[in-house]
Amino acid sequence: MIVKRLKPARYLAGLMFLWGITATFTAFVNNFAALVACRILLGTFEAGLFPGILLYLTIFYNKRHISLRNAYFYATSAAAGAIGGLVAYGIGFMDNGGEGTAGWRAWRWIILINGVPTVLTAFIVPFVLPNSPETATFLSEEDRRNLVLLREAEIGMTKSAQELHKEDVIAGAKDWKTWAWSIAQYCSHTVLYSFSVFLPTIIAEMNGAWSTATVQALTVPVYALGAMTYLTCAFISDATQHRGIFCLSGALVMMVGYIFLIVHKSIALSFAGTFLVAMGCWTSSGSAMAWLNTNNPRYGKRAFASGMQITIGNSAGVAAPFLFSNSHRPAYRPGYGATIGLLAFASVIYVILHMYLRNANKRKISGKEDWRIEGKTEEEAAEMGDLNPKYLYTI
Secondary structure (H helix, E strand, O other): HHHHHHHHHHHHHHHHHHHHHHHHHOOOOHHHHHHHHHHHHHHHHOOHHHHHHHHHHHHHHOOOOOOOOOEEEEEEHHHHHHHHHHHHHHHHHHHHHOOOOOOOOHHHHHHHHHHHHHHHHHHHHHHHHOOOOHHHHOOOOOHHHHHHHHHOOOOOOOOOOHOOHHHHHHHHHHHHHHHHHHHHHHHHHHHHHHHHHHHHHHHHHHHHHOOHHHHHHHHHHHHHHHHHHHHHHHHHHHHHOOOOHHHHHHHHHHHHHHHHHHHOOOHHHHHHHHHHHHHHHHHHHHHHHHHHOOOOOHHHHHHHHHHHHHHHHOOOHHHHHHHHHHHHHOOOOHHHHHHHHHHHHHHHHHHHHHHHHHHHHHHHOOOHHHHHOOOOOHHEEEEEHHHHHHHHHHH
């Protein structure tokens, strides 16, 4: 909701600058308390970026094009994991057996090298990021007009609906679907955070003879496949206008991957399991975010629902580190088992949402929801958002 007040370009640039500065100076910490303080600040500043960008994209793209655009952004976290693995592989040699380079251990160099470009990029963002289709100067006048027309052509996407209204925010808080998607996102993000943090550890436990540099290098193809799978599924999702099936299938594929890891019959089988988890991880959680946004045409409701989905989802970062305790190495069965349970729970929620939305569409098509617009003008009906009998949910 702050995005609307501050303008997207300034809001996003400000967050990038603040967390970039925090990340950069984390490289200089000399005690645990300072490290914790920097991590808290880093989490605070990073928290607003993800929901801000997802909401920002809905200003430009309609429900038929949003999933792939979300994927271009969200898949960068998987791509960053791949690139980060390569960077960590290279910088790892700067440790020089614990002696470091220029008096610094490798971990400090990794943080510094990642933080400085973020700060520099923040100064560029306000000059290249438009606040709306109308202000996108890099587009032709016809392109800007077409973007607006495509957005307004959707039922419920009126000009007034794209402004922030208190009533829409309240409607988002009262809608059970907001909380259902949020809880499912918590389950998916628990996997995302634990997998991203512990992937090197999981791979290292497959073969104790592998060096740290080798382990970092082996994470690269895992992340790369995760990103490519998600982008492909997002393209198909937009083309078919189906979201739920990708959320569910992604969760099921992850469960199979974790079963491979639990069995651990061979290094090959376990390594294949990490690829399966990566294939489902970004596809499932990313599709869920697009699913929620495409079914909330009014800005205020969409902003609240999306914000809660990401907030509750990101809170999984608190629990995720405890899934893989050193006391359970090398098998990590309790962590894998808990993860499978969370994914099963998320799958149930996705099925319930899919069935509910499909049934709601049937009721609208059959005319059973027409009572909602009795006595209303066309303009009043157009402002009803997803409750409009003419508005069909994306399933």
